[in-house]
Amino acid sequence: MQHDAFQCGYCTPGQLCSAIGLMGEGRARTREDVRELMSGNLCRCGAYVQILDAVSEVVLANGKLA
Numbered sequence: 001m002q003h004d005a006f007q008c009g010y011c012t013p014g015q016l017c018s019a020i021g022l023m024g025e026g027r028a029r030t031r032e033d034v035r036e037l038m039s040g041n042l043c044r045c046g047a048y049v050q051i052l053d054a055v056s057e058v059v060l061a062n063g064k065l066a
Ligand code: FES
Pocket: 005, 006, 007, 008, 009, 010, 011, 012, 042, 043, 044, 045, 046, 047
């Protein structure tokens, strides 16, 4: 919500699955890593920058899930 990453919501389930997956893998160390690892998701609303901002904030702040 802070990054306005949730628009129509059509892509959100896939985006969240990818975000949880990349957190579980623990390979994302930078914003560019997050961008690359999230690159398979399409967003018809074009909210890529906002989604990247939101996922990067969470992933880079919390690192790998236990
Ligand atoms: S938020 Fe609408 S398709 Fe991504």
